[in-house]
Structures are given as C-alpha cells and as structure tokens.
Amino acid sequence: MATCYACPATPSIKIAKTSDPACVPCFLNWFEEDVHATITATKIFSRGEKVAIGVSGGKDSTVLAHTLAILNQRYDYGLELFLVCIDEGIAGYRDHSIREVHKNQSDLQLPLKILSYKDLYGWTMDEIVARIGPKNNCTFCGVFRRQALDRGAEKCGAFKVATGHNADDVAETVLMNLLRGDIARLQRSSTQVSGSEGGITRVKPFRYSYQKDVVFYAHFKKLNYFSVECSYSPNAYRGLVRNHLKAIERVSPRVIMEIVRSGEAVVVPQSEAPLIRRKCIQCNYTSSQELCQACRLLSGLNIGESTHDIVKSTKKAPVSTDSSAATSNGCGSGGGGDGCGCNNNSVDF
Numbered sequence: 001m002a003t004c005y006a007c008p009a010t011p012s013i014k015i016a017k018t019s020d021p022a023c024v025p026c027f028l029n030w031f032e033e034d035v036h037a038t039i040t041a042t043k044i045f046s047r048g049e050k051v052a053i054g055v056s057g058g059k060d061s062t063v064l065a066h067t068l069a070i071l072n073q074r075y076d077y078g079l080e081l082f083l084v085c086i087d088e089g090i091a092g093y094r095d096h097s098i099r100e101v102h103k104n105q106s107d108l109q110l111p112l113k114i115l116s117y118k119d120l121y122g123w124t125m126d127e128i129v130a131r132i133g134p135k136n137n138c139t140f141c142g143v144f145r146r147q148a149l150d151r152g153a154e155k156c157g158a159f160k161v162a163t164g165h166n167a168d169d170v171a172e173t174v175l176m177n178l179l180r181g182d183i184a185r186l187q188r189s190s191t192q193v194s195g196s197e198g199g200i201t202r203v204k205p206f207r208y209s210y211q212k213d214v215v216f217y218a219h220f221k222k223l224n225y226f227s228v229e230c231s232y233s234p235n236a237y238r239g240l241v242r243n244h245l246k247a248i249e250r251v252s253p254r255v256i257m258e259i260v261r262s263g264e265a266v267v268v269p270q271s272e273a274p275l276i277r278r279k280c281i282q283c284n285y286t287s288s289q290e291l292c293q294a295c296r297l298l299s300g301l302n303i304g305e306s307t308h309d310i311v312k313s314t315k316k317a318p319v320s321t322d323s324s325a326a327t328s329n330g331c332g333s334g335g336g337g338d339g340c341g342c343n344n345n346s347v348d349f
C-alpha cells in the first residue's frame with residue numbers, strides 16, 4: 001500500500017501541486033514550507049517591514065494570514081503584520097465574511113483595520129448597484145477596493161499589501177491577458193512585486209500555491225472562513241478561462257505552474273513614453289491624471305451620469321501609473337472588459 005511521500009503513514013490526500021500522496025501532518029508542513037520557499041525565492045519581504053494582509057474572510061486570505069503569522073515566527077522574518085479588511089457594503093455577503101475576519105483576528109491576535117466604502121466614498125456597493133444596475137459594478141468595486149486597501153495599509157504605517165491570490169488566479173490572469181493581447185498587463189500581473197512606483201507595493205505569497213492545496217490547508221487546519229461567491233459577481237470571461245484551465249489541469253496538473261512561469265518569462269520592451277505620476281487633486285491618491293480613477297468614478301456617480309459615460313471616463317489614461325487603474329471596463333460587459341479588482345474578472349491585481 002502507498003505511504004505518505006515523507007513518512008510511513010497512510011496518505012490522506014494527493015498534494016495538488018506535486019501529485020505526491022501525503023498524510024495530513026506532512027501535507028500541512030509541506031504547504032507552509034512551500035510558501036516559505038516562495039517568499040525566500042521571490043524576496044518579497046524585507047526584515048523590519050510592516051505588511052498589511054488584505055483579509056476578506058474568504059479561504060485564500062484566511063490561509064494567507066495564518067501561514068504568514070506562522071512563518072514570520074518560525075523563520076524570524078521580522079515582519080510586523082496587520083490585517084486590513086474592506087467592507088464594500090454588500091449585505092448578506094461581506095457582513096457575513098467580516099464575522100469570519102473577526103474570528104481569525106482573535107485567533108491570530110494581529111491588529112485589524114476595517115475600512116468601508118461608505119466611509120471612504122460615501123456609497124456602499126449595494127447603493128452603487130441600485131444606481132447603475134447589474135453591469136459594470138465590478139469596475140467600481142475593483143477600483144475602490146484597490147485604493148481602499150492602500151489606504152488601510154497607510155493607516156497601519158505599512159507600505160506593502162499582501163493578498164491571497166494563488167497560482168490558479170495568476171494562471172487565469174496570464175491566460176486572460178494573453179487571449180486579449182494585453183501583453184503590458186500580462187507582464188505587470190507576472191511581477192513578484194507590483195505597483196512599486198513610489199506608492200504602496202503588492203505581493204502575492206501564494207503565487208506558486210495551488211488553489212486545491214489552499215483549500216486542503218484551510219480544511220485540515222479547521223480555519224474559519226466564508227465560502228460564498230460575491231452576489232454581484234457575473235463571473236463571465238474569467239469563468240470561461242477558469243473552466244478551460246480546469247479541463248487541461250485534469251490531464252496535466254503541472255499546467256498551472258507552467259502558465260505562471262510562462263507569464264514571468266514574458267519581457268516587454270519598456271515604453272518610450274514617460275510615466276507621469278502625480279497626486280489626485282481631489283483625494284491626494286497617487287494617479288497618472290488630475291483625478292484618480294476612484295474620483296472620476298465617484299464624480300460620475302454623484303452627478304448622476306449614465307453608467308456608460310462614467311465607465312468611459314475612466315478609459316482615458318494612455319500611460320497609466322494610477323495604481324487604482326487596474327480596471328477600465330466592467331465585468332458585466334460580456335467578457336470584453338479589463339475587469340475588476342476581484343478575482344472573477346481582474347486582469348491586473
């Protein structure tokens with residue numbers, strides 16, 4: 001009978017990333033060591049750094065917060081960790097997941113900052129959807145969340161945000177950008193540290209961790225997390241790409257890592273155009289234009305512009321260094337959109 005890859009015990013699972021059989025204790029140890037290997041290989045953290053972990057209450061960020069807390073102690077990274085949670089104002093969804101965030105905060109004993117769209121922007125996502133309808137709402141949510149996470153990090157004195165995007169998310173993003181011919185975004189989404197132009201940087205310690213292994217880890221560790229999909233998520237184009245990827249993965253499990261690595265191998269010649277980086281005249285957030293993406297969206301909302309005009313107004317930046325410029329089209333736009341900050345449609349993280 002087969003034994004665990006690392007000890008004589010009977011295996012309980014097959015590790016998704018390596019296809020090795022493993023017992024639960026060896027799997028848990030393997031997972032943590034694999035994340036440690038990613039962190040050391042990609043050099044995403046520096047000693048003494050303050051790091052804000054974006055926690056939504058979902059499985060990925062819940063596992064991320066636990067793993068980083070463990071590794072920070074085990075390997076003495078010397079990081080000061082904070083939890084930052086953004087309340088988008090989606091009744092029946094985010095209010096429920098925030099309960100899980102509180103439980104995790106009490107387990108981990110890390111400082112928690114919760115910021116809401118209502119306080120930051122004057123609108124909840126429920127109010128925005130009531131105003132603009134079911135299409136394009138991921139555009140608003142993505143731009144606002146990205147900026148809100150930066151603002152949460154700033155409040156903790158952190159210049160780095162760690163998110164729970166995993167290898168499956170990154171592979172989907174690489175494929176989506178490739179299918180859309182957006183090679184500049186493909187390269188941006190494949191870098192180890194993004195958004196470093198003087199602002200707050202973003203890192204993904206799970207970029208080489210398989211989604212299934214994250215789920216196994218959460219399950220075997222009995223972590224508290226909320227597993228319901230966002231009620232407004234149309235899951236259009238990313239859903240298609242995800243299904244294709246899952247089909248290929250059944251034949252060749254290594255495909256996820258191979259796509260992630262392929263994305264990293266793409267080198268795009270630097271644009272001749274100078275990057276313009278300034279502060280938004282309204283909110284002081286880093287932007288490539290007078291008004292940052294969030295303020296442009298907000299001004300359209302506040303004056304009652306049509307959804308089409310609001311979203312169109314965010315597509316004008318030719319050379320964008322606006323760190324909120326992760327999106328330009330909406331998710332509900334039938335798959336043609338540049339997507340949002342959430343995993344369902346984003347093509348930039």
Ligand SMILES: Nc1ncnc2c1ncn2[C@@H]1O[C@H](COP(=O)(O)OP(=O)(O)OP(=O)(O)O)[C@@H](O)[C@H]1O
Nearest residue numbers: 054055056058059060061085086163164165342343
């Ligand atoms: N409301 C939020 N507050 C704080 N961080 C968030 C929030 N939403 C998303 N994030 C961050 O962005 C990452 C990707 O989020 P997304 O919702 O797209 O994917 P997910 O795979 O469902 O992640 P999770 O399981 O952590 O919710 C999360 O892992 C988390 O780090």
